[in-house]
Amino acid sequence: MSARSAALPIDGRRFLIVGGASLVGSTTADLLLARGAGRVVLFDNFSFGSRDAVRHLVDDQRVTIVSGDVMRLPDLLAATEGVDGVLHLAAMMTISMDRDPWAGLDVNVRGAQNVIEACVVRGVGKLVFASSNAVYGYGPGVAGDLVEDTPFHAAGAPPAAILYGASKIVGEQLCRQAHQKRGLDYVVLRYSTVYGERQHYRAANALYIVETHDRIKAGLRPRVIGDGAETKHFVYVGDLARANAMAFEADASDVAVNVSGPEPVTTLQLVELVCELTGTSLRPEHVAPEAGKVRLTSGGAFRIDHAAAERAIGWRPEVGMREGLRRLLAWRDQAGAPAAAAE
CATH class of the missing domain: 3.40.50.720 (NAD(P)-binding Rossmann-like Domain)
Incomplete structure (x- = not known):
């Protein structure tokens, strides 16, 4: 049977x-x-x-x-x-x-x-x-x-x-x-x-994307927390x-x-990629973490292995970070995502 x-x-x-x-x-x-x-x-x-x-x-x-x-x-x-x-x-x-x-x-x-x-x-x-x-x-x-x-x-x-x-x-x-x-x-x-597309503000790591885009739209320099060497997936x-x-x-x-996506990215690479895709001349500034604001930290370089997903369900990622960000930023521009308030 x-x-x-x-x-x-x-x-x-x-x-x-x-x-x-x-x-x-x-x-x-x-x-x-x-x-x-x-x-x-x-x-x-x-x-x-x-x-x-x-x-x-x-x-x-x-x-x-x-x-x-x-x-x-x-x-x-x-x-x-x-x-x-x-x-x-x-x-x-x-x-x-x-x-x-x-x-x-x-x-x-x-x-x-x-x-x-x-x-x-x-x-x-x-x-x-x-x-x-x-x-x-x-x-x-x-x-x-x-x-x-x-x-x-x-x-x-x-x-x-x-x-x-x-x-x-x-x-x-x-x-x-x-x-x-x-x-x-x-x-x-x-x-x-x-x-x-339809990105929200509730995911701590995704804030690196949407906050960077908001600041650029407001004419403000995007921020990188610390040296930007932390790995994100x-x-x-x-x-x-x-x-x-x-x-x-x-x-x-x-x-x-x-x-997970195809490759990891550092926070500095992520912010620089958003800058590149928007065509801004603004350059990132490195700042200290804000007191009381949750940021997820890693100790260094790591990679999330998704080979088991391919074996179990036949899945592997297809969209790289650059293309995915291009789609997200285009959607936010079309949807009229709010710009950050000037500081």
């Missing part, structure tokens, strides 16, 4: 995106619909998600937008009824965790468990859980190639970053437990910092949407893999 397949084809199937009014949620919805999904439910409490991000989808008869909260299990039970696959994106990130750690832990841990419970009760075919490379931690201990069994490092990192990373570790283990004890098929995707939102879709389609379960 052959083993049951964990593959969930997209064509004709019904999907729920928890945190659907987000950058990643709206882009993934676009892709699922383009690949023939029969129904896509976008579930969001709109505390961070934006109705503008999903406005282009409201006329599609296959799309349902549901106002609900991951802290309310009945909301999730109603939303998961008749659903084949669930993508769980809703979470409070590092900046929000810094402002309200109690709420952040509630949403990221209890909220994740509520989503998992709803999936099990409703017999959902597969859960794709959005984790983060924050599960490896931050600070001097983070160096070299980061593979899926790299241990967590906390020394020298901001408390909010450690709380966020730890909450994602807990979420991953809740998925594992549900698989082992209750048979839920799942794939964990450990996102690096997402960027792309970004992944273009279109590549990430593909990873989400491929995680459903692959015959893979009970696995956690990295999804």
